[in-house]
Amino acid sequence: MGLSAEDVGALWLTVKVASLTTFILLLIGTPLAWWLSQTQSRWKTICNTLVALPLVLPPSVLGFYLLLLMGTHGFVGQLTTKLGLGTLPFTFAGLVIASVLYSLPFVVQPLQTAFYAIEKEVLEAAATLGARPLRIFFSIVMPLSRSGFVSATILGFAHTVGEFGVVLMVGGNIPDKTRVVSVQIYNHVEALEYQQAHELAGVLLVFSFLVLLIVYSSLKSNSFGQR
Amino acid sequence: MILRLLTFCFLFAFHTFTHAETTLIAVAANFTKPMTEIAAEFEKSTGHTAQLSFGSSGKFVSQIENGAPFEIFLSADDKNPIKLQQDDFAIAESRFTYALGKLVLWSNAANYVDEKGAILAKGGFQHIALADPKLAPYGAAAIEVLKNMNVFDTLQPLFVEGENIAQTYQFVSTGNAELGFVALSQVSENGKITSGSAWRVPDNLYSPIRQDAILLKSGEHNPAALALMQFLKSPKATDIIRNYGYELP
Incomplete structure (x- = not known):
């Protein structure tokens, strides 16, 4: 294999961005999906629509508005500058925040579907027996929606690995800081270095295949797909 | 052993005296290959490091106007650098045509x-x-x-x-x-x-495709950025540019 140091750097950066993004998404996506699955609030439809928006917007459009919002003249940018954090675009943190927004529906929606599928009676029975809401969530909801968590993790991770338009716009293609694999492949193609592009795309393909294969085979023994 | 130590000390001192700096450059995608080669030569000759980001010129303009940390912009045209100097993000006097596209x-x-x-x-x-x-x-x-x-x-x-x-x-x-x-x-x-x-295509059938370089305000005080603007005009750089099928004004 002829992977250069820059290619390896891009791969490593991608793994870091995607792992951190997935972790954050599970942290905020779980309560959000739970609320959406249980609430009768009239804001529910609006929230569902907002969560789904990144599916519709072309990535470069989303990236452009994030750039404006988080940049020196943007509302978020001025806020972060006042807090002494500087501006977020073209940094690792900015890349992660953009990825969180972009991959949000891919984590929230599978969780939401899994939560819907849990029968109300089970939860009510637990409550009658005196279990507190948090206990119910951790001992009943989470085990019952295991497959939902697995799909959410896989989709969130995979979608972040594959993103391009947003990271190119918000990240700025800076070596070792914001140059992820998809952008590095784009660089090779722009330079007409098709051989290097093929190799890196091949590595990405094998890596993704193996990750998905491991996850799915670990689930096979655990009744994945029955629920 | 002592000699080696002395050499090491000397090199270390030399290194700190020359202040090797890093500069971040936004490069038009069509100039990816020659610029990679020029950056390597630049590092060899000056000790400074040039980090390269590749992309489309229009995208770079919106990124620079929103706070991107680039210090030099090598555009695929002359309109985008002119826009940056008009919007006060770049230093007008530094702009020059580094390559003519054919x-x-x-x-x-x-x-x-x-x-x-x-x-x-x-x-x-x-x-x-x-x-x-x-x-x-x-x-x-x-x-x-x-x-x-x-x-x-x-x-x-x-x-x-x-x-x-x-x-x-x-x-x-x-x-x-x-x-x-x-x-x-x-x-x-x-x-x-x-x-x-x-x-x-003969030159008389189309207006020259001027690819302009410009120093951005953020790079004004970085010796590495200033050195690279000079290096782009050196024979070492222009030879590489010509080898890749561009001409010079």
């Missing part, structure tokens, strides 16, 4: 494009590729050529437009378009066409 009509098939471009009037193809004239200067130049040869109206229905010159090259190199207007830098090496057949 247009060729190219096909990946041998003996398909003749040396005078007569095939444009003759026809017989389904698609002709060019870069989007609104986004890419090579596309605008291609339109000029077709108009000057009075074949624009007949050929317009056969246009396939690439988002940039690299995508345009892909259309033609994969044979999906029989021929197309691409950059000489994409299909030549040391002045020779590497594959297929090509017509080098």
